[in-house]
Amino acid sequence: MQIGDLPTPALVLDKARLLSNINRMTAKADALGVALRPHLKTAKSAAVATLATDKLRYGITVSTLKEAEYFAEHGFLDITYAVGIVPGKLDQAAALLERGVELKIITDCPEVAAAVAAHGAPFDLLAEIDCGDHRAGVQADGGDLLAIGAAMKGSANATLSGVLTHAGHSYGVDSVAEIEAIAEAERAAAVLAADRLRAMGHAITVVSAGSTPTALHMKDATGLTELRAGVYVFFDLDQQSRGVCTEEDIAVSVLASVIGHNKTAGKILLDSGGLALSKDIGANAFRPEVGYGEVCDPETAEPLGGLYVSSVSQEHGHVKVADPAAYDRLPVGSKVRILPNHACMTAAAYDRYHVLDGDAVAETWDRVNGW
Numbered sequence: 001m002q003i004g005d006l007p008t009p010a011l012v013l014d015k016a017r018l019l020s021n022i023n024r025m026t027a028k029a030d031a032l033g034v035a036l037r038p039h040l041k042t043a044k045s046a047a048v049a050t051l052a053t054d055k056l057r058y059g060i061t062v063s064t065l066k067e068a069e070y071f072a073e074h075g076f077l078d079i080t081y082a083v084g085i086v087p088g089k090l091d092q093a094a095a096l097l098e099r100g101v102e103l104k105i106i107t108d109c110p111e112v113a114a115a116v117a118a119h120g121a122p123f124d125l126l127a128e129i130d131c132g133d134h135r136a137g138v139q140a141d142g143g144d145l146l147a148i149g150a151a152m153k154g155s156a157n158a159t160l161s162g163v164l165t166h167a168g169h170s171y172g173v174d175s176v177a178e179i180e181a182i183a184e185a186e187r188a189a190a191v192l193a194a195d196r197l198r199a200m201g202h203a204i205t206v207v208s209a210g211s212t213p214t215a216l217h218m219k220d221a222t223g224l225t226e227l228r229a230g231v232y233v234f235f236d237l238d239q240q241s242r243g244v245c246t247e248e249d250i251a252v253s254v255l256a257s258v259i260g261h262n263k264t265a266g267k268i269l270l271d272s273g274g275l276a277l278s279k280d281i282g283a284n285a286f287r288p289e290v291g292y293g294e295v296c297d298p299e300t301a302e303p304l305g306g307l308y309v310s311s312v313s314q315e316h317g318h319v320k321v322a323d324p325a326a327y328d329r330l331p332v333g334s335k336v337r338i339l340p341n342h343a344c345m346t347a348a349a350y351d352r353y354h355v356l357d358g359d360a361v362a363e364t365w366d367r368v369n370g371w
Contacts, residue, residue: 001361002361009256010354014251015363016358039229041064044368046076046365048365060076065093072096106128108129108136113151123159126164127164131186131209146200162194162206166210179244191207194207194223212230216232253338254276254293260332268307269316278340278348292317293339293340293341295336296339
């Protein structure tokens with residue numbers, strides 16, 4: 001099948017770009033002397049996971065227990081569930097342990113740590129550290145970290161085995177020097193937290209850090225055991241706008257059809273709107289012109305003369321037209337590919353990837369959605 005034969009909207013994955021991106025991150029982790037634990041919240045696909053883990057050489061990271069169950073069914077048994085656990089989900093997590101999954105769960109709450117300690121299942125718990133992102137996590141030098149450690153001291157079965165942090169604030173800068181500084185602060189916070197818990201008597205074996213920008217630009221991983229990153233497998237305009245990748249690295253795109261010309265309003269209409277692209281406009285912080293995605297040639301994925309999805313409604317993508325020649329270039333019924341702002345959000349609308357191998361759609365890969 002050729003790409004033009006696909007019904008639209010369709011999620012398209014360029015296999016060559018995917019492999020190049022995976023090889024780049026794998027080489028970086030190897031050079032730093034740490035394990036790589038790919039975050040599959042981006043791809044949510046066993047086929048991608050097989051490539052990203054170098055055929056199970058590495059464990060994986062997930063963002064939902066449904067993902068953990070899906071990947072366990074596909075033979076991935078070393079899993080970190082990197083979203084704060086709550087007591088109401090402990091039985092579901094324990095069921096994964098009973099299936100042979102080496103599941104690690106996380107918390108930044110001493111009360112939850114106490115519930116984990118009292119549950120009875122042999123959980124591996126990681127303390128979540130805030131290294132500057134301020135989304136979640138305790139301070140590496142604060143009292144709550146020690147309270148988590150104290151809550152776990154008396155557990156008969158559960159173990160406080162590590163710390164985990166995420167430098168999400170690296171997405172807020174667009175220079176390598178700034179990313180490098182954040183990467184070092186991320187590393188230092190994780191190592192400090194691990195050392196403090198070791199001083200309490202906990203055998204800390206996991207010191208986990210990582211975001212795509214900091215993992216790729218980290219200079220020193222001393223004290224870390226692993227890097228976690230996810231969006232690097234696909235990349236997107238958000239990463240490109242910050243200088244983390246080039247447009248030629250972006251492996252995932254949305255195939256769309258031109259469904260109308262509204263010449264009075266000066267726009268081309270596509271059949272891919274907010275539901276097909278998402279309403280994430282993260283790239284706009286540094287590239288405000290890209291709107292909801294960049295419009296590209298369907299065969300080559302080369303940008304089409306500065307055309308962007310400038311606004312969206314539920315099923316319509318609106319492409320502002322400055323040069324009327326665009327109407328002739330993109331007649332009604334023709335197709336385009338759209339590079340996404342945020343690959344994770346865009347891919348979430350679909351249940352499969354149409355995988356390009358060279359010029360042909362060679363395979364279809366499934367993905368898991370939901371919670």
